[in-house]
Amino acid sequence: MKIKSVRAWWIQIPIEQARQHTSDFGTLRTFDAAILRIETDDGVVGWGEGKNAAGSSGNYATLVHLINEDFGPRLIGRDPADVTFIWEDLYNGVRAEKSARAGHAMPEMARRGLTVSAISAIDIALWDILGKADGKPVWKLLGGRKADRMPAYASGGWAGADQIGDQLKSYIDIGGFRAVKMRVGAMDASPHASALRVKAARAALGPDVELAVDAHGTFTVAGARRFAHLVSDCDLAWFEEPIIADDKAGIAELRASVSVPIATGESEATRFAFRDLAVMRAADIFQPDPAFCGGITESMRIGTIASAFNLRLAPHLWAGAPCFFAGLHVCAASPASFTVEFSLGANPMIHDIIDDTVEARDGMIEIPDKPGLGFTMNEAVLQTYARPL
Numbered sequence: 001m002k003i004k005s006v007r008a009w010w011i012q013i014p015i016e017q018a019r020q021h022t023s024d025f026g027t028l029r030t031f032d033a034a035i036l037r038i039e040t041d042d043g044v045v046g047w048g049e050g051k052n053a054a055g056s057s058g059n060y061a062t063l064v065h066l067i068n069e070d071f072g073p074r075l076i077g078r079d080p081a082d083v084t085f086i087w088e089d090l091y092n093g094v095r096a097e098k099s100a101r102a103g104h105a106m107p108e109m110a111r112r113g114l115t116v117s118a119i120s121a122i123d124i125a126l127w128d129i130l131g132k133a134d135g136k137p138v139w140k141l142l143g144g145r146k147a148d149r150m151p152a153y154a155s156g157g158w159a160g161a162d163q164i165g166d167q168l169k170s171y172i173d174i175g176g177f178r179a180v181k182m183r184v185g186a187m188d189a190s191p192h193a194s195a196l197r198v199k200a201a202r203a204a205l206g207p208d209v210e211l212a213v214d215a216h217g218t219f220t221v222a223g224a225r226r227f228a229h230l231v232s233d234c235d236l237a238w239f240e241e242p243i244i245a246d247d248k249a250g251i252a253e254l255r256a257s258v259s260v261p262i263a264t265g266e267s268e269a270t271r272f273a274f275r276d277l278a279v280m281r282a283a284d285i286f287q288p289d290p291a292f293c294g295g296i297t298e299s300m301r302i303g304t305i306a307s308a309f310n311l312r313l314a315p316h317l318w319a320g321a322p323c324f325f326a327g328l329h330v331c332a333a334s335p336a337s338f339t340v341e342f343s344l345g346a347n348p349m350i351h352d353i354i355d356d357t358v359e360a361r362d363g364m365i366e367i368p369d370k371p372g373l374g375f376t377m378n379e380a381v382l383q384t385y386a387r388p389l
Contacts, residue, residue: 001040001133003080006072008036008050008121009386010060011320011349019346021158024186024216031056031349033291033320034063035382036121040080044132047377048125049322050117051291056318056349061389067118075122080133083126087297090119091270116269116294123295124326124373131372138329138373142300145332149364153212155318156344157182161197165204168211171344175360178209179237179339184227185215191223195230202234214240217267221250228258238263238285252282261285266316269293271301278309286336289316291323296330303334317341320349324358325373332367340365353381 012032020027033056036048052063071090078086089096093108108115131138139145154171157164157180168180182201184194194213202211213236219227224242238261243250245267255262263285268274269292277283286306290299303313313336317327331337342360343350350358355376368374 001042001044001080003038003075003078004041005039006036006067006075006122008034008064008067008072009382010064010389011035011353011382011385012387013348013352013385015346015348021156021345022187023158023183024218025057028057028345031320031347032058032060033323033349034060034067034117034121035320035322035353036067036125038075038080038122038125038129040129040133044129046080046125046127046129046132047322047373047375048121048123048128048295049291049320049326050121051289051319051323052114052117056347063114063117064389066114067121071118071122080126080129083123083130084297086126087119087123087294090122091115112269117292120291120293120295120298121322123297124290124322127296127326127329128322128372135371137368137371138296138326139332139367142296142329142333145367146335147332147367149366150328150331150340151179151338152340152342152360152363152365153177153179153181153210154344154360155181155341157201158187161200164197164201168201168205172209174344175342176362177342177360178363179212180205180209181212181214181240181341183216184213186218191219191227191230194227198231198234198236207235210237211235212237212240212263215242217241217244219243221247221254224254225257228254228260232259236260240264240287241266248276248280248282251277252280255282255284263287263314265289265302266292271298271305274302274305278305278311283311285312285314287314287316289319289323290326290330291319296326299326299330300334303330303336306336307334311336313337314339314341318343318347321354321358321375321377322373324350325368325375328365328367329373353378353385
């Protein structure tokens with residue numbers, strides 16, 4: 001089996017006005033992603049996804065061009081079963097052969113950012129191909145699954161203090177969730193304003209629903225510490241991306257000074273970044289995004305680091321169908337995982353581009369049993385929303 005074709009598109013799907021939300025990213029009016037199709041010479045098709053922008057918006061022209069004009073041609077004729085070594089070859093670039101012989105990485109200077117986003121899309125698609133070719137779900141190729149269903153948390157929470165309780169309780173009504181996450185940080189006027197919203201949420205939810213908060217990296221260390229102190233009586237499940245991801249020392253300082261668990265990683269790429277977080281004791285929960293961190297291959301490596309340091313894994317899955325399903329298989333196969341992110345904002349990139357129904361029941365998400373990633377892409381819908389470049 002050899003790779004015959006590689007093609008990526010910038011998919012941009014409008015979000016109906018009634019379902020648009022506003023956060024520190026602004027008002028999201030479209031859901032955008034780079035969606036990748038890889039086909040083998042015997043007709044097996046794998047689907048992948050790469051991300052390079054905040055939230056679900058942004059310009060994907062450069063990432064799509066990188067996949068189609070640079071990485072894609074390098075894959076033609078290769079065996080998709082060489083998934084690990086394709087990852088390493090693309091990461092190491094012109095020194096790939098030297099790196100393989102030496103037994104250590106010698107990456108290109110542009111080793112993060114768009115490079116790893118493109119590798120992520122390719123890696124996810126290759127795992128999809130391997131599962132389909134072998135007639136097995138990806139989790140079985142990763143070593144098995146620990147459960148046929150995983151607990152999920154409802155991810156959303158943008159309303160003001162007067163409505164946040166009702167918004168989060170509506171999530172519980174939709175999918176029976178017993179855990180929810182709300183946004184804080186720069187979308188509010190101050191740490192005090194964020195704290196008022198969190199206190200209102202806790203009062204509405206009561207003590208039996210897990211409540212997490214996500215600042216999207218927008219507090220300073222001092223602001224995050226102040227906020228954590230203000231909500232110290234709210235029994236938060238975790239404080240996500242409290243400060244900029246580039247300040248790992250600051251995250252470590254914060255973690256050492258507050259009682260709430262610190263979660264981070266959606267803005268990090270590769271196992272090397274998560275190694276640093278672990279060694280610096282900067283996080284309690286790792287949140288790699290399969291469409292940005294390096295795909296399924298790298299997500300599993302990151303899960304191994306989490307397990308070795310007695311940390312937990314909760315992948316960032318605010319994404320399209322290929323990334324979301326990749327995350328399901330990683331969660332099923334990783335000993336360190338404990339929950340699945342399920343977006344409750346408008347997400348047409350999951351629900352509209354595939355023929356399958358994605359839903360939570362009793363706060364749980366089923367792990368797919370079908371070969372590969374476990375969904376059927378609707379290629380006609382993709383073509384409808386593919387932007388011309």
